Amino acid sequence: IASNELHIGGIFPINGKGGWQGGQACMPAANLALEDVNKETNLLPGFKLILHSNDSECEPGLGASVMYNLLYNKPQKLMLLAGCSTVCTTVAEAAKMWNLIVLCYGASSPALSDRSRFPTLFRTHPSATVHNPTRIKLMKKFGWSKVAILQQAEEVFISTVEDLENRCSEEGIEIVTRQSFLSDPSDAVRNLRRQDARIIVGLFYVVAARRVLCEMFKQQLYGRAHVWFFIGWYEDNWYEANLENENISCTKEEMRIAAEGHLTTEAVMWNQNNQTTISGMTSDKFRERLHEALKDVGYDIENGRYPEGYQEAPLAYDAVWSVALAFNKTMQRLSKRQKSLKNFTYTDKDIADEIYGAMNSTQFLGVSGVVAFSSQGDRIALTQIEQMIDGKYIKLGYFDTQSDNLTWINMAKWQGNKVPQDRTIVKHVL
């Protein structure tokens, strides 16, 4: 291999049907970033970053075999990029045995925030727990101290709810009931009704969300007396799509009525202002170039045919920049000791620790916003708050957990122009 090449492995979920096939947009985004970092003259001068990519289909087993192929085939790899929580869990748990840093651009599972299991993991994709401080901020803003939780029985939601419960008890917010369901939410929704739940945090994937919405309509758990928090990363018209082939027995109109007024929280993945990022592009310019790259690989963006992972593409683009910047910093430090990344081997803990230290101190403005990691390797991210008003999502504001700063942009709209109460106020007639 040419002596001026630095090699990394990339594991992308492209094909397959289970989980998240976000590699479809994230791999082109990563390749775009490779092009850009290799053009930066003052970044890794004299070196070329090379990415060896493979498809994991979001299957942990396939992800593991792809990882072994990357490791046991020359050239030697210096780091691994991966997507999908299940694949990242497998890859990150094993990679420490080869002293490899793993950088995940598409993994939201809270279980990954665990340095004892994943000592070398970093992720540009925030954990699903990033929503929780925002949910609590909203509860306090609207004066709700009794809330209910409705969740789908999936690992990511179970660990997110545990984090939410801990934060609620710290903040004096009472969880009046917590209901979970596997795939049919009707009993769980009925229990919410029985307990007169008014403020409900909903945690489920989009197919389950449509079932919940129809149940809400049928059991009249919507309207002026109820507020639902849903996850914000469903596709825009999710509540009226696929009703027939998912056997949803509500009409589009009924789904819209039930959905009216709900709040959503989500992590900001596209930098929201027109600042020039480290790549020299604004995120709008990045979007343009990503569309070109996606058209080159056959996606018909103009006609709204977006690949999966489009939303997360900035996270993959910034992941490659994080690698290049960390390697650059490491090269500078190693050269003081007459060492180089070229010397790295899978048993070289010294160089691995240098790369870890450089990655740990990452701080730059990327197309996904400021890229920085917590001590657990989690992405520090802003969240955005929206409300469904007249069938459209209106942006209400942004929340920065680090500074506890809530930027409010639009007024929330409540039916009857009154903020719903978190419980029935029994008026004592004197």
Ligand SMILES: CC1(C)CO[C@@H](CC(=O)O)CN1
């Ligand atoms: C916001 C979402 C859709 C959450 O799941 C991530 C995939 C995963 O965690 O496996 C991708 N991004």
